[in-house]
Amino acid sequence: MPNKVFINRRDFIKTISTAGTGLVIGFYLPFKNNLQAAESKSTIEFIPNIWVSVNPDNQVTLTVSESEMGQGVWTSLPMIIAEEMELDWTKVKVVQAPVDEYYFGRFDMGTGGSASVRTSWEKLRNAGAVAKDMLLEAAASEWSVAKNECNADSGYITHQPTGKKLSYGELTRKAASIEIPESVKLKDPNEFRIIGTDLPRTDTPLKVNGTAQYAMDVDLPDMVYAFIERCPYFGGKIKAVDDRDARNVNGVLDIFEIETGIAVVGLSTWAALQGRKNLRITWDKGSNKYPDSGSIYKFFKNRSKKRGAKGRSDGNVKRALKNADTVVDAVYEVPFQAHATMEPMNCVVDYRSDHCQVWAPTQSPKDAQKRVGKMTGFPIDKVKINVTFLGGGFGRRAFNDFVDEGVEVSMYMKKPVKLIWTREDDMQHDFYRPASRHVLKAGLMKDGQTIAWSHSVVAPSILFGQMFKYPIPFKDKLDVVALAGAKEVAYEIPNINVDYKSANTNIPVGWWRSVYDSQNAYANECFVDELAQTLNVDPVQYRLQLLKKSPRHTKVLQLSAKEAGWGKDIEKDHYQGVSCHASFGTYVAQVAEVSVDNEGVVHVHRVVCAVDCGQPVSPTTIKAQMEGSIVYGLSATLNGEITIENGAVKQSNFHEFEVLRMDQMPKIDVHIINSSEAPSGVGEPGLPPIAPAVTNAVFAATGIRVRKLPIKPENLRS
Amino acid sequence: MASFLIYINGEKRQVKVDGNTPLLWVLRDNLKLTGTKYGCGRGLCGACTVHIDGEAKRSCITAIENVAGSDITTIEGLSKDGNHPVQKAWVAEDVPQCGYCQSGQIMTAVALLSRNPDPDEDDINSAMKMNICRCGTYNRIRKGIIKAAKEMKNA
Ligand code: FES
Ligand code: FES
Numbered sequence: 001m002p003n004k005v006f007i008n009r010r011d012f013i014k015t016i017s018t019a020g021t022g023l024v025i026g027f028y029l030p031f032k033n034n035l036q037a038a039e040s041k042s043t044i045e046f047i048p049n050i051w052v053s054v055n056p057d058n059q060v061t062l063t064v065s066e067s068e069m070g071q072g073v074w075t076s077l078p079m080i081i082a083e084e085m086e087l088d089w090t091k092v093k094v095v096q097a098p099v100d101e102y103y104f105g106r107f108d109m110g111t112g113g114s115a116s117v118r119t120s121w122e123k124l125r126n127a128g129a130v131a132k133d134m135l136l137e138a139a140a141s142e143w144s145v146a147k148n149e150c151n152a153d154s155g156y157i158t159h160q161p162t163g164k165k166l167s168y169g170e171l172t173r174k175a176a177s178i179e180i181p182e183s184v185k186l187k188d189p190n191e192f193r194i195i196g197t198d199l200p201r202t203d204t205p206l207k208v209n210g211t212a213q214y215a216m217d218v219d220l221p222d223m224v225y226a227f228i229e230r231c232p233y234f235g236g237k238i239k240a241v242d243d244r245d246a247r248n249v250n251g252v253l254d255i256f257e258i259e260t261g262i263a264v265v266g267l268s269t270w271a272a273l274q275g276r277k278n279l280r281i282t283w284d285k286g287s288n289k290y291p292d293s294g295s296i297y298k299f300f301k302n303r304s305k306k307r308g309a310k311g312r313s314d315g316n317v318k319r320a321l322k323n324a325d326t327v328v329d330a331v332y333e334v335p336f337q338a339h340a341t342m343e344p345m346n347c348v349v350d351y352r353s354d355h356c357q358v359w360a361p362t363q364s365p366k367d368a369q370k371r372v373g374k375m376t377g378f379p380i381d382k383v384k385i386n387v388t389f390l391g392g393g394f395g396r397r398a399f400n401d402f403v404d405e406g407v408e409v410s411m412y413m414k415k416p417v418k419l420i421w422t423r424e425d426d427m428q429h430d431f432y433r434p435a436s437r438h439v440l441k442a443g444l445m446k447d448g449q450t451i452a453w454s455h456s457v458v459a460p461s462i463l464f465g466q467m468f469k470y471p472i473p474f475k476d477k478l479d480v481v482a483l484a485g486a487k488e489v490a491y492e493i494p495n496i497n498v499d500y501k502s503a504n505t506n507i508p509v510g511w512w513r514s515v516y517d518s519q520n521a522y523a524n525e526c527f528v529d530e531l532a533q534t535l536n537v538d539p540v541q542y543r544l545q546l547l548k549k550s551p552r553h554t555k556v557l558q559l560s561a562k563e564a565g566w567g568k569d570i571e572k573d574h575y576q577g578v579s580c581h582a583s584f585g586t587y588v589a590q591v592a593e594v595s596v597d598n599e600g601v602v603h604v605h606r607v608v609c610a611v612d613c614g615q616p617v618s619p620t621t622i623k624a625q626m627e628g629s630i631v632y633g634l635s636a637t638l639n640g641e642i643t644i645e646n647g648a649v650k651q652s653n654f655h656e657f658e659v660l661r662m663d664q665m666p667k668i669d670v671h672i673i674n675s676s677e678a679p680s681g682v683g684e685p686g687l688p689p690i691a692p693a694v695t696n697a698v699f700a701a702t703g704i705r706v707r708k709l710p711i712k713p714e715n716l717r718s
Numbered sequence: 719m720a721s722f723l724i725y726i727n728g729e730k731r732q733v734k735v736d737g738n739t740p741l742l743w744v745l746r747d748n749l750k751l752t753g754t755k756y757g758c759g760r761g762l763c764g765a766c767t768v769h770i771d772g773e774a775k776r777s778c779i780t781a782i783e784n785v786a787g788s789d790i791t792t793i794e795g796l797s798k799d800g801n802h803p804v805q806k807a808w809v810a811e812d813v814p815q816c817g818y819c820q821s822g823q824i825m826t827a828v829a830l831l832s833r834n835p836d837p838d839e840d841d842i843n844s845a846m847k848m849n850i851c852r853c854g855t856y857n858r859i860r861k862g863i864i865k866a867a868k869e870m871k872n873a
Contacts (some may be wrong), residue, residue, distance in 0.1 A: 210753020391818030631854025
């Protein structure tokens with residue numbers, strides 16, 4: 001297979017351009033822009049970056065290989081190409097890339113980590129610039145003039161001296177025969193006319209008239225419908241199944257066991273659901289060391305007394321704490337969280353004797369392809385994964401467990417199958433945001449200095465947990481991912497310890513929007529507020545003092561404070577809290593304005609958010625992602641949590657797992673720092689600061705420190 | 719199985735299903751109108767909202783036998799070219815993110831505006847709190863409703 005990755009660029013152009021009528025450019029821009037070296041080696045750095053295709057009728061099609069899950073990659077990524085290629089945005093059509101090595105390379109990890117713009121920036125700019133260069137070359141040769149007399153603008157090449165003009169469409173044939181240039185010049189950011197502007201999202205029209213296609217909407221001839229009854233008890237299994245009544249349900253076709261449970265297949269969604277309802281299954285609950293949330297938190301507490309694996313160790317914390325005038329300590333706890341994407345897990349699988357096609361809302365299409373290949377025994381080129389729109393992702397869809405199930409059922413039925421998870425399935429069989437416990441200690445001096453900081457993170461490991469299906473024994477193994485945001489604490493303190501204490505249970509855990517940054521920032525930013533309180537310093541001032549060497553933190557913190565009117569008069573009974581955290585290369589500060597009523601209910605009225613994500617590509621998308629992250633984080637701060645009872649998840653649907661709704665929605669003002677640094681992620685960094693901003697505001701309002709999420713009104717009643 | 723006559727988006731349609739089948743699955747499986755979404759199946763999220771005789775209803779908890787003869791409108795039937803003022807306002811405000819909840823949001827918003835052309839903040843809250851958006855597009859939805867209300871008044 002290694003050889004398949006590499007395609008000689010000339011052959012590639014030739015093949016494609018004779019196959020179609022237009023100009024199709026496939027790029028193999030190696031990371032270091034060194035074609036020569038890469039051509040002679042076999043080719044791990046060679047990942048094809050993008051496809052641009054221009055039709056003779058001036059239709060420009062830009063392909064996106066990241067999954068569109070609401071974060072706007074169908075807009076922000078094509079904008080980058082359009083900028084360098086000088087396209088007319090109204091003529092751009094966006095399509096989803098097929099899942100193959102040309103687009104994804106061999107080691108693609110999928111869409112996540114707020115990485116899409118961050119990692120595509122350079123290669124997409126190059127891709128656009130190369131395309132433009134070839135079109136310029138084509139026009140120059142058409143007119144027999146010098147290339148530098150030609151100019152590209154809004155889909156046309158103009159010959160400046162004569163005013164001759166050809167559209168990109170008219171140049172496709174010629175351009176297809178031009179060799180890909182080895183190097184191109186990128187635009188000066190001062191000349192950007194697309195990047196940094198608010199263009200309409202390309203997927204919006206489809207999403208307001210019901211035509212956007214999610215996997216759930218795929219319909220194949222002869223398709224049947226399947227649901228799986230899974231064991232609700234983690235670590236449990238099936239003891240006995242009585243499916244007689246279920247089989248008698250009108251429209252039920254078959255019932256059989258698959259790896260994850262009992263599959264019920266019917267002629268319609270409703271028939272399969274009714275069949276499933278009539279199953280009688282006895283479960284073996286298995287043995288479970290930690291069958292409820294209480295025992296899990298107790299386990300965390302015990303673990304926190306053990307030695308941890310060092311993630312960061314500056315100076316000598318032990319000694320500093322001994323010398324400190326005051327030692328402050330606090331423990332914070334956060335619960336498991338479900339993703340609850342609006343579209344529950346589902347997929348459509350069409351397994352045939354010699355190939356298999358899948359429609360899936362997946363963040364990891366390459367992984368899906370590999371798994372399907374393994375399950376079916378088909379070579380990769382006989383496995384086609386169609387990435388549909390995702391009805392939310394938030395990290396859940398990095399896992400392809402639902403694809404496995406669909407394949408198993410389709411193979412058994414020898415028919416196309418639509419596999420649907422109910423909301424209950426989705427909520428009870430998630431890969432949850434890990435619950436965690438955070439033990440913090442700091443040493444303060446009378447003169448206001450902060451001399452020591454220590455943070456122990458006790459949490460299940462995603463990396464060394466179920467993800468790779470090998471349990472790591474509970475010993476001190478460092479999972480740096482679990483320390484994200486804890487290890488990088490930006491405050492300038494001479495003695496810092498950060499350690500990790502693994503605490504795996506059998507609750508499946510996974511990536512949840514902003515991952516461990518969500519828990520670690522909560523602990524950091526609440527604690528820093530507690531230190532300011534102890535020292536009797538304003539929380540913004542205190543942070544600024546400790547961030548003197550962190551200009552990007554400082555800037556967002558100052559901006560959010562200024563825009564929120566920090567320290568100024570605000571509405572009666574309203575109180576403010578602040579927080580500041582960097583994740584995924586992006587710096588965010590937030591000021592939350594809250595009130596707490598007599599029942600102890602927290603009302604968040606307004607959130608001011610300042611963000612520095614480098615060069616802003618699509619400001620409206622950045623704002624939308626900040627708003628979305630704040631809402632997602634507020635749900636986990638004010639409303640829902642996942643608890644474990646009797647070895648199973650207690651919550652089953654939105655009446656028990658409450659999420660933020662319109663009537664709880666604060667005003668949100670997002671302010672974007674104008675920066676020319678390379679762009680960084682925006683899908684997640686807006687989330688970590690919101691919980692501490694709110695709990696710090698709750699402290700300002702009530703004098704009560706919230707050290708356990710979500711906030712419970714009964715703890716705040718006056 | 720029984721036969722039911724329903725009026726969907728102005729068309730008369732006959733379907734043969736069990737009488738207790740939720741309208742949602744009749745729309746999606748039988749009539750291939752997939753713009754209406756499944757989100758919870760229990761009337762909790764609003765993703766499945768359609769209009770039944772002009773009112774916003776949760777199709778996931780509405781049995782087909784109870785709506786036989788009713789006038790039903792889904793997102794597909796709201797306008798010819800996606801040009802209902804609410805849809806236009808949604809485009810102008812760039813409301814959708816993942817988009818999965820948006821058919822339901824739009825149908826609820828349209829029903830709100832048809833009975834209350836000038837909703838204030840509380841009216842919007844109480845109508846729209848039936849619809850969950852996990853992507854957090856609420857403020858843009860709010861702006862969209864206000865914009866559409868204006869346009870509808872001027873029309
Ligand atoms: S699917 Fe009907 S209200 Fe949620
Ligand atoms: S836009 Fe994704 S759930 Fe509303």
